[in-house]
């Protein structure tokens with residue numbers, strides 16, 4: 422409500438900064454989330470990524486949606502949750518891996534240590550563009566990639582930054598990266614695949630493999 426009230430006070434065409442938003446709403450983490458929650462209720466707030474006239478910390482109010490701050494009821498099916506067997510079926514089909522960024526359920530985000538990925542079911546063609554709840558329109562998406570929950574208050578990296586980071590990788594890493602880009606998702610590396618296999622062994626077998634590998638590591642260190 423507070424965020425809706427704040428954004429509405431700026432009016433259509435009004436601008437505000439992230440700092441102003443945080444000052445208007447005491448709990449910062451909530452402010453972020455609440456602003457995001459407004460989107461499916463018809464609120465349109467631009468940042469500098471979609472509007473080059475804005476400064477990196479600036480937002481422009483384009484449209485006011487449901488005035489929850491004035492007691493208007495939000496539309497009934499803002500978000501269609503997929504539950505039960507269908508949800509499990511989709512999660513299993515995609516191996517609990519986000520089909521957008523490749524993060525696995527329960528894994529930490531590579532660029533946000535300590536923040537673990539939670540898998541949601543997302544629509545390939547969003548519902549508001551006519552997408553259905555049929556299996557072939559559903560896929561696994563982490564809470565960060567899900568089209569309905571993308572955090573508009575966190576600025577995405579620029580193409581320049583990403584290219585700079587990619588350019589600094591070794592040729593081997595570049596090949597791997599290129600493969601993931603072609604596939605449209607991150608597949609586990611050979612090393613990760615071996616670790617996954619190892620995780621499925623019994624405790625006793627794991628110890629055996631670990632001890633044998635320790636020997637190889639020590640030999641490798643000696644010959645270096």
Ligand SMILES: [Zn+2]
Nearest residue numbers: 519522563566
């Ligand atoms: Zn993701």
